[in-house]
Amino acid sequence: MEAVRPPFKALLLYGSHARGDAQETSDIDILQVTPTHTEPYAVGRMNITCYTLDQLLRLARKGGLFVRHLVEEALPLADPHNVLGALKSAYVHPLDYHAVKREVYGCGPLLDVAGPQFKKNADGLSSLVSYLIRTYLYATAFDRRAKSFSMAHVLDLLGQQRANNILSNVRSQRSLAAFEAARAFFEELTGTICQRKEGSLEAFIVNASAHNELAVILGLRLLAGGRPFTYDALLDVEF
């Protein structure tokens, strides 16, 4: 608790430590509900993700996977205003995750980079391919009645155990080889080819903005490179 940077409205533990299936090497995932936009940060093995309550409620009403994760598995570390209860009340269970999967495989062209481009943003691209694979796996698994967000359970259910190594490599190595292996797995998983028709990432983002909000947000994050730009920023852009 001392590691958390105030202020916060609530602190929720989620992921393997909340489910009780953590291993020695597992990270500790914490959601910090903040009054204003705040960048995520890490302290040792703790990954602290920050959202405002408004953002979470909006995602809850859209039936987002992240809020489902919280609603089904999170444990309050500090929740004096009952944020978790509010999320549970607001959460709308989607009929299926087809739309999520469509958005995710529509992001494939974001991964169409060659070696020199990869080196400019190895961290961003490694995180991106990992995020896309994990989201696609979760969406597919919940369409097949998965019981929890445990990745081991999801991979068992889908018969995709080899994703474990692929995700672990891309996360720990941040190398071009690990990225390319993960991209190939993503293509196989989704049945798409990660090829961008447009000559620039900017042009892809413009075209994607007609139908794929996720591709816009992730594309802009890639463009931002190391500079601060988060999903939340676009959601709550000032009009």
Add this chain to the structure above:
Amino acid sequence: MVEKLAFIGDIHGDSVRLSALLGNIDSRRLVFLGDYVDHGPNSPEVVEILMAAASRNNNPVFLFGNHEVALLAFLSGKLSFLEYAWMGGLSTIRSYVGKANDDVRSELAAAIPASHREFLSSCKPFFETDQLVASHAGINPAFPESREFEGIVLGRHPSIFDSDIKLNKLVICGHYLQTTLRPFAENGVYCLNTGCGTIEGPATALLYPEMTFLQA
């Protein structure tokens, strides 16, 4: 005799609501409070409607919003693609360019008609009479006499909504999103950004001197 005016809040690319609103206003002089482009689906059509109003109406006033400034800054290379996209410019680019291919800035510059660029560049920072001042971002209550562009077009002055605010003129602005979809009207401060083109809110007009609202 006081001149009859209609102040019109943020439009943000929603040409349908703009047309409907204009159809409900009588022949009085129009004062548009800026933010004609970005976010909504049809910024080019909005600019066309405004240009048509300019030729029909009795000397209408078109004020700058921060989004007109952003579009012009993106075109001239002063604002990056990332910054303009972050502000809601993607829909504007798409609606002018259609399908983007490569260099988005050049493609937009080639696609946007010169008349639109001239129209946007010719907007004014504020409109003022003895009784009122109108600008996109209102005025800074700490410096109520200041008419500096950065303050009254690009600034942000949430303290004008304070309940104990005392100003020596009516202040009429847009910019500050009223999530209730109703205009703000207290203590001589009027804010007409009711979410048109952004959160599917109506376009709003304030009729002066009656101080009544129209929405469409």
